[in-house]
Amino acid sequence: GLKVNTAIYIPEALDGPVGEWEALCLPAGLGSRPQNLPYHWSPDLWPPSSPDCNPLDYFFWGMVENKTSKHAHNTLDSLRAAIVEEFANMKKDVVAKACGRFRHRLEMVVAADGGYIEK
Structure with a gap:
């Protein structure tokens, strides 16, 4: 089966309705795209x-x-x-x-x- 990781999940989850909600509801810069993840979040937190x-x-x-x-x-x-x-x-x-x-x-x-x- 497909192993879901951030490379798969982020585009699937955020480019649809969640991404639209994010754009409408969150202040600029506070989205959950990888570049906006807090610096202390490491890949092992997935x-x-x-x-x-x-x-x-x-x-x-x-x-x-x-x-x-x-x-x-x-x-x-x-x-x-x-x-x-x-x-x-x-x-x-x-x-x-x-x-x-x-x-x-x-x-x-x-x-x-x-x-x-x-x-």
């Missing part, structure tokens, strides 16, 4: 590629995969439709509970100094 830090990775994809692989899909369209249906029918309380664990998971990653955390 978050690691950790599934522990992403609710889609640590919960949602696993749940959707479990539900959509209960029967075989003969076509990519069939699989895609099943995935879309599972996300569309996901209960709000399930989403809220998974996202509610996000801060705790980030705290566990920080406590592990960025290393592996037990589930």
